[in-house]
Amino acid sequence: MALGLAGCTDSGSGEETGPKPGGRAASPFTGLPAESGPVLAVKIDNVGxxxxxxxxxxxxxxxxxxxxxxxxxILAVLSSRLPPKLGPVRSARESDVxxxxxxxxxALAYSGVQSRLTPLLTAAPLYAVPPGQASDAYFRxxxxxxxxxxxxRPERLLGHAPEASEAADIGFRFGAAPAGGRQETEHTVRYPASRFDFTWSPADKKWLVAMDGAAARTTDGGRTAASTVVVQQVNVRDSEFRDRWGSVSPFTETVGSGQALVLRDGKAYDARWSRDGERGGTTFTTPSGEPLNFARGQVWIMLTAR
Structure with missing residues (x-):
């Protein structure tokens, strides 16, 4: 089962240095040492x-x-380690597929979906495991x-998806920061009815997260923080689905290409993203086309409308 992560140092070359202390390879999701583990995605509620x-x-x-x-x-993706509990959990959307x-x-953990979306999830290349299929893995x-x-309870949920894929390369690269960039210690990402603020903390060497003007914290780990923040500009369009109150569900297109902004080490870097198809990973490059390395650790990707 997934294990906790340890720290590592950069070779300065901008490339991964192979097996880390203890013989563990680097996670393709964080760049930190980790045992290979199954991938669990969890849909997280994010209103006040x-x-x-x-x-x-x-x-x-x-x-x-x-x-x-x-x-x-928030769609949280886990593999390197599992907390005893995670949430609150809410419903999935077409964009998740x-x-x-x-x-x-x-494996995908979620509270449910509207009935018209169920066939799409059933046919998708994932293990859809809502409470009705794993009652022992959820609680109120x-x-x-x-x-x-x-x-x-993540570990119990994965017991219902024993053949879930293990973590593999999805296009991220980790290592030394690219040349250039500009100093930026605060950055705000706005959605129509929601706001995220990221503030660089030199002491923590992370971006501290605030949501709707309030510092984001967890009940079990203190302040919410990210090593790398990616603001990925995508097409957001209406889908065929509506919620129970009749509001149209937006569809976020993550296949294609476009502009991005990568925040790491107290700097901002202009970037481009590209993903050729649903089964392919997403690459992030500098304006000159070189791979843009992320800082090792948790990555936040803000999917924002162009």
């Missing part, structure tokens, strides 16, 4: 009543997606109000 989150610091990657009403949800295609056949927290009180 759902905060603070639990277990989010264990995620390798946090994707932020727009949902109905201009709000956001396209986004998760690059992970092989991962009595100290919170529904629907913001559903939590996941």
């Amino acid at each position: 009543p759902a905060r603070p989150h639990t277990g989010l610091g264990a995620a390798d990657i946090c994707y932020v997606e727009q949902v109905e009403g201009g709000q956001t949800r 396209e986004l998760l295609g690059q992970f092989g056949r991962p 927290d009595g100290s919170r109000s529904a629907p913001h009180n559903l939590y996941l």
